[in-house]
Amino acid sequence: MKSSSAVKRHKQSEVRRIKNKAVKSSVRTSAKKYVASIQSKDAAAAGDLLRSLVKELDTAARKGIIARNAAARKKSRMQKLYNASFAAK
Numbered sequence: 001m002k003s004s005s006a007v008k009r010h011k012q013s014e015v016r017r018i019k020n021k022a023v024k025s026s027v028r029t030s031a032k033k034y035v036a037s038i039q040s041k042d043a044a045a046a047g048d049l050l051r052s053l054v055k056e057l058d059t060a061a062r063k064g065i066i067a068r069n070a071a072a073r074k075k076s077r078m079q080k081l082y083n084a085s086f087a088a089k
Contacts, residue, residue: 020065027056034078043086050082
């Protein structure tokens with residue numbers, strides 16, 4: 001027989017898992033949209049999507065859903081992609 005506190009902790013962890021999964025999925029979707037805009041050579045859309053992606057990454061890192069350095073690494077790579085595609089020309 002499980003204690004009531006164990007049952008409650010299980011419910012809480014399940015809720016957190018679902019929320020964390022949603023945030024990670026949202027970050028991945030934003031990254032895919034951003035890369036697609038880079039490939040279609042749309043600088044204005046890519047700039048807007050980059051800003052929203054950075055915001056999502058920072059939020060996820062602040063909440064502890066992804067590691068702080070992982071967020072920084074992804075932001076850096078996405079910015080490099082933008083610079084290579086648009087800023088150098």
